[in-house]
Every structure is written in structure tokens, then in C-alpha cells.
Amino acid sequence: MHGFRTIIEPFRIKSVEPLRITTPGERREKLAAAGYNLFGVHSDDVMVDLLTDSGTGAMSSEQWAAIQRGDESYAGSPSFYRFEAAVKGLFDFKHVIPTHQGRAAEKILFSVVGGKGKVVLNNTHFDTTRANVEFTGATAVDLVIPEGKQPSVIHPFKGNMDLGALERAISEHGRANIPLVMMTITNNSGGGQPVSLANMRAVRAICDQHDLPFFLDGCRFAENAWFIREREPGQQHRTVKEIVQELGSLADGMTMSAKKDGLANIGGWLAVDDDALALKCRNLLILTEGFPTYGGLAGRDLEAIAQGLEEVVKHEYLEYRIRSTQYVGEGLLRLGVPIVQPTGGHAVYIDARAMLPHIPPLQYPGQALATALYEEGGVRGCEIGTVMFGLKPDGTEAPAAMDLVRLAIPRRTYTQSHMDYVLEVMERVVKRAPTLKGYRIVEQPPALRHFSARFSPLA
Ligand code: F0G
Numbered sequence: 001m002h003g004f005r006t007i008i009e010p011f012r013i014k015s016v017e018p019l020r021i022t023t024p025g026e027r028r029e030k031l032a033a034a035g036y037n038l039f040g041v042h043s044d045d046v047m048v049d050l051l052t053d054s055g056t057g058a059m060s061s062e063q064w065a066a067i068q069r070g071d072e073s074y075a076g077s078p079s080f081y082r083f084e085a086a087v088k089g090l091f092d093f094k095h096v097i098p099t100h101q102g103r104a105a106e107k108i109l110f111s112v113v114g115g116k117g118k119v120v121l122n123n124t125h126f127d128t129t130r131a132n133v134e135f136t137g138a139t140a141v142d143l144v145i146p147e148g149k150q151p152s153v154i155h156p157f158k159g160n161m162d163l164g165a166l167e168r169a170i171s172e173h174g175r176a177n178i179p180l181v182m183m184t185i186t187n188n189s190g191g192g193q194p195v196s197l198a199n200m201r202a203v204r205a206i207c208d209q210h211d212l213p214f215f216l217d218g219c220r221f222a223e224n225a226w227f228i229r230e231r232e233p234g235q236q237h238r239t240v241k242e243i244v245q246e247l248g249s250l251a252d253g254m255t256m257s258a259k260k261d262g263l264a265n266i267g268g269w270l271a272v273d274d275d276a277l278a279l280k281c282r283n284l285l286i287l288t289e290g291f292p293t294y295g296g297l298a299g300r301d302l303e304a305i306a307q308g309l310e311e312v313v314k315h316e317y318l319e320y321r322i323r324s325t326q327y328v329g330e331g332l333l334r335l336g337v338p339i340v341q342p343t344g345g346h347a348v349y350i351d352a353r354a355m356l357p358h359i360p361p362l363q364y365p366g367q368a369l370a371t372a373l374y375e376e377g378g379v380r381g382c383e384i385g386t387v388m389f390g391l392k393p394d395g396t397e398a399p400a401a402m403d404l405v406r407l408a409i410p411r412r413t414y415t416q417s418h419m420d421y422v423l424e425v426m427e428r429v430v431k432r433a434p435t436l437k438g439y440r441i442v443e444q445p446p447a448l449r450h451f452s453a454r455f456s457p458l459a
């Protein structure tokens with residue numbers, strides 16, 4: 001943007017949080033004590049924490065200043081009206097309903113529109129979205145384009161909805177059984193891949209033909225809009241804010257986790273145009289989250305989100321954000337590590353099954369890679385594979401479609417030298433790769449086992 005090859009972090013550091021430097025021996029002990037499950041490792045025993053980009057970002061000095069302005073009135077707080085104005089400045093929906101995080105918005109929305117026999121169509125449901133749809137007895141169907149499921153295939157918008165599959169799903173299930181069509185931007189479960197404006201417009205047109213509501217899961221809307229500006233013909237002259245406003249104008253409502261592109265540590269919202277739907281949602285909100293002008297958040301959280309929404313659409317921020325994720329992807333490719341390509345917005349996804357072909361899926365190659373990164377250098381990523389998805393409701397086990405390890409990058413938190421360190425750790429793991437061993441699960445709950453399962457390394 002400014003003509004230099006180095007895209008510097010567009011901020012300097014005002015307050016620092018010390019990292020504890022640990023030794024491999026210490027990390028081996030911590031790993032064993034946690035049953036080789038990285039969710040069980042204490043975060044102060046982690047050196048570079050890439051478990052998630054959710055709620056883990058650094059706030060700006062303006063956000064901390066806004067926090068001081070937080071008004072904690074139960075009803076009608078000015079902090080709510082600032083939050084509402086900031087959301088509407090990007091997404092002009094009639095009703096903006098704050099929630100404590102994204103899944104609370106999903107829970108409320110699908111409690112109202114879901115139910116047995118209903119079918120929700122999405123490019124790819126995020127886990128919590130799928131779980132909230134299924135919890136009501138409804139079915140969640142993923143309709144991403146075929147390229148979106150092939151890690152090494154390059155495509156500028158791998159998050160796009162397969163339009164033919166969408167038409168077929170609508171005629172197969174029938175309009176009456178489909179409460180809404182949803183688009184997840186960016187497609188997190190598919191590798192943080194963006195959706196094009198053309199695809200959004202086409203889905204809107206199909207929804208119009210069938211009189212179907214169209215919703216966004218907008219968690220990473222700003223990153224998606226940046227990709228549109230960079231990659232989609234005819235979009236280069238527009239601001240990200242204008243593109244975001246168009247994305248919003250194509251939808252009838254949205255769910256949002258402000259822990260991602262709200263640049264906040266907690267929060268979310270549900271927004272809808274429909275008055276009757278909003279009334280039902282607000283009634284549930286009062287039951288589970290709180291009064292409609294705070295929805296489970298403190299006034300100060302609403303202020304942090306309002307300010308975050310101003311900052312997240314800034315081009316200097318987004319250029320740095322997307323470039324710094326690509327930097328990690330490029331470094332991994334140079335080491336010969338197979339990753340989902342092109343690099344997504346918020347994370348790099350490593351194809352552990354391809355990297356560790358000697359470990360069969362039911363011995364969890366993703367788990368083997370994730371624990372090796374921790375042991376080698378205190379880097380914590382997240383297995384997204386057979387551990388996460390392999391256990392079926394009937395108790396049987398099958399390999400997941402892919403065995404990935406996600407390195408999710410918290411916003412504005414780590415510097416380029418942290419990422420150089422992560423790459424150096426990976427370089428050592430690559431050398432050891434043929435000697436890495438798989439795991440066996442020794443203890444697991446009946447569902448969502450990845451959070452609490454205990455493992456034993458195979459000899
Ligand atoms: N939708 C998407 C696309 C998400 O990535 C997430 C969270 C949610 C909804 C739920 O939001 O956590 O505020 O309740 N993703 C986090 C992650 C947890 O690590 O990818 P939430």
C-alpha cells in the first residue's frame with residue numbers, strides 16, 4: 001500500500017504481557033499431565049497460542065478508553081445505542097440484538113426457526129452452528145463448492161456456495177421445510193476461505209425466487225470483504241466498508257461473534273429485519289441472555305465492540321492482517337508442509353494426513369502433529385480432524401474427511417518474530433516427522449470428545 005515490501009504491524013505496543021519460556025522437558029510433563037490433550041494444557045504453559053483467533057486479540061488504546069465510558073445501566077444504556085449505531089453503520093438491519101457470543105445468537109435464532117423436519121442450508125456450518133441447528137431436531141446441510149473441500153486446489157473464493165446444489169436442495173427438501181439459507185463468511189470450517197460478492201448476489205437471487213430468508217454468519221466479515229476487494233474483478237476501487245455494507249444489504253439478518261471481527265474479547269449479536277421474528281428472538285433473549293439493551297454483556301463490552309467495528313474495516317489493518325497470515329502459509333510451504341491453499345484469512349490449516357502418511361487416520365495424525373508442535377516449541381494449534389469429527393452418535397468411529405491442524409492467528413497479538421519462531425519450530429518437527437507416532441484414546445465423553453478426551457501415545 002505504501003510501496004514497501006514489508007507490511008509492518010500497523011500499531012506499536014503500549015502494554016506487554018510476558019510469555020513464560022518453557023523447556024522441552026517441562027512441556028513433555030505438562031502434555032502427559034493433560035492426557036496429551038492441548039485443551040487441557042494451561043495457557044501460561046503455552047508460548048505461542050494459536051488455538052483460536054476467537055476473543056484472543058489485543059484491543060486498541062481507543063477500545064480500552066471506550067471501556068472506561070461503559071455505562072452499566074440495566075435498560076437503555078448509551079453504550080447500547082453506540083453499539084447499535086456501530087453495527088447498523090455496517091449492517092443496516094432493523095433489529096440489532098446483543099448476545100454474549102456468537103453461539104448464543106445461533107441458539108436463539110434456531111430455537112425460533114428450527115425444529116424437527118426443518119433443513120438449514122449453509123456453505124459450511126461452523127460446529128456450534130451445526131450443533132444449535134441439530135439440537136432443535138433440524139438438519140444442517142453444507143453446500144460449499146467442490147473446490148472448497150480439496151486442500152491443494154487453488155481457487156480465489158473456496159467458500160462459495162455451490163449454486164446448483166443449493167437449487168437441488170431447495171427442490172428436494174421443499175421451501176416450507178427450509179427456514180433460512182445461511183452463508184458463513186469466511187468459511188471457517190473450510191479453511192477460512194472467502195465467499196465472492198457474485199456468489200452472495202446469486203444466492204440472494206435464488207432465495208428471492210423461492211421466497212427464502214437469507215442470513216449471514218458474519219464472524220469474519222471484514223477479512224472476507226478484504227479478499228473481495230483484492231480478488232474480485234471490479235471491486236478494487238471500493239472501500240472495505242462499502243463492500244461490507246453491500247454484503248449486509250444482500251441478507252435478511254445475521255448472527256455474529258464479536259470475538260472475531262468485532263475485535264473484542266467477548267460479545268456477539270443477532271440482527272434481523274423481520275419484526276415478528278425479532279419479537280420472538282427478544283423474548284428468548286430475555287429468558288437466557290438479558291434485557292435487549294445489554295443481552296448478556298456489560299456496557300463496557302458493548303463499547304469495546306462499537307470501537308472495534310470502526311477499526312476492523314480500516315485498510316491498513318486488513319492489509320497487515322491478511323498479509324501476516326499469508327506470511328505463515330508461505331513459510332510453511334517453503335518447508336514443504338502441505339497446507340490448505342490459498343491461505344485463509346484468520347488461520348493456516350496444515351494437512352496432517354498428507355504430512356504424516358505413516359499414521360493412519362484412526363491413530364490421529366492431526367493430534368500427533370499438534371502435540372509435536374507443543375512439545376518442540378510450546379506452540380499450541382488445534383486438531384480439526386478425526387479426533388474432532390470421528391466419533392459418531394452411535395459410538396462407532398470413522399476417519400474424518402480431512403485431518404487438519406489449524407494455526408489460528410489472534411488479531412494484533414503476535415509479531416512477525418513470533419511467527420518466524422513458529423516456522424522454526426515447524427522446521428524441527430518436519431525433520432522428526434517420520435518418527436512421530438500416533439495416539440490411542442483412553443478416555444472420552446460421548447460427544448464433543450476433542451475438548452476432554454485423554455490420549456496415550458502409541459509405541
Ligand atoms: N460461527 C463461526 C464461523 C465461528 O468461527 C464461530 C466460532 C462461531 C460461529 C461461534 O461463535 O465462539 O462466539 O460462540 N469460532 C471459534 C473458533 C470458536 O475457534 O473458530 P462464538
